[in-house]
Amino acid sequence: MALLLRELEYVRPDSLEDAVRLLSELPDAGLLAGGQSLINVLKMRIGGYSTLIDISRLRELKAIEVGEKSLRVGAGVTYDELMHSMEVSLHRPTLVDVVGRIADPQVRNRGTLGGNCCYNDPTCHLPPILTAIGTVFEARGSHGTRMIPASEFFVSYYQTSLGPGEMLVALHVPKLKSRSGDGFVPLSVGGTDVLNIIAGAATVTLAEEGGIEEVVIVVTGASERPIRLESVEEGLKGTAGQPDDADRAFSLLDLALLDPPDDVHASAEYRRDMVPVFTRRALEQAMKNARRGIHD
Amino acid sequence: MTEPAKSKTIRVTVDGIEYTRDVEARTLLVRFIREALNHTGTHFGCDTGHCGSCSVIVDGKVVKSCMVLAVQADGADIETVEGLANPDGSLHPIQQAFSQYHALQCGFCTPGVLMAAKYLLETNPHPNEEEIRRGIKGNLCRCTGYVNIVRAIQSLANEEEVRV
């Protein structure tokens, strides 16, 4: 039979304000959102906190609001709630698809967007796609609110740029523009979306004539943080995005950028080799989705 | 509750019966159900959120009870495998289907699979095979190879009126 968790204190504040205050006042306190990673961390006794501040019922973290250019999704929204959001299906459908691939119904009923991003496990589904689509993270601490672009939010393995006493309150997700599409293709253990070895994510906007106007390509699992393949992006811009355009653009991939880990699931060499394969598939998916929009 | 504490008094309803108990903050919901309430129908397998044998339905949502603290369930309505059969002992339709289609062998996974199946049919009354397989993806069974589990659930999915 398994070990008990180490003794800990628990508090469930009634408001976001109280949660932020407790987080900055209590020594060694941490936030408990869906618990689908943190509870396991506590079981392994490899870290964790002596006081848990339960934010899973805070209504302020549950809202999904539609703004002019972006959606503001509360950090406490669960994967299951996101999958059933009409607003997200309409304005950034890829997120509904991506969260629907995470684990299983049980994990999706509790796991939250905020928890996924703040845990920032290199195998997590959300960091790559959120980076590709240009999400901005809204953080709150005792000093006030701060907006952090995805490119600065995900710092390294299990690390984000949130400071002590700071919590993520919402994700600002740009609405999908016309003639645009997203793609997300993970390479996972056994092909079941469990433990992504690497994940490619992409977003493209096509010009009216159908050529590539804007493109962002991101990979995770190939370095300590999500990386953008900027040389490939540059090579693709202005082209028709045909297979030989992609061949040429991907030949510009700067492999020195990659510093993949070597572990039981995959060697560093294999990960490096798979980067162009999976990012290219993500690009193709994004192109397909963008073209579908054009013909609507 | 706005002051941190090592233990707390919680009130939960489990299979229709209300309980008020003091519980340590570190107690997992599965241990609370099994050890404090003595409802050992819910199983405790991997203790890492992978096997699903501890699945219960909390306020209408299936969860793995080894991945939730008991204090987090304060005020919740919890359904476990023990609440499926009628008080007179007659089986729930999902249990009947599992029996009829031989959807269990050792039975260790079954309490969790039944709750995942119940949730699936509640949220999607007519799932196709793929949806059924996705619906029980969080539940590992080392005996059956899943085929008969899928058949049992499919037999209910095909009925016009599914009582769950």
Ligand SMILES: Cc1cc2nc3c(=O)[nH]c(=O)nc-3n(C[C@H](O)[C@H](O)[C@H](O)COP(=O)(O)OP(=O)(O)OC[C@H]3O[C@@H](n4cnc5c(N)ncnc54)[C@H](O)[C@@H]3O)c2cc1C
């Ligand atoms: C069986 C299983 C399979 C899984 N498979 C996948 C998978 O395929 N893909 C995937 O992406 N994930 C997977 N996960 C992980 C899951 O997605 C977790 O839900 C997620 O990593 C953490 O989210 P959470 O809400 O559960 O956060 P918690 O576990 O509650 O918290 C995780 C960390 O984030 C911090 N935190 C949480 N919310 C905030 C906030 N608002 N501000 C600041 N810090 C915060 C916590 O303090 C903690 O350190 C799996 C988990 C399990 C148990």
Ligand code: FES
């Ligand atoms: S015991 Fe909870 S998932 Fe295995």
Ligand code: FES
């Ligand atoms: S019947 Fe034995 S594990 Fe499923």
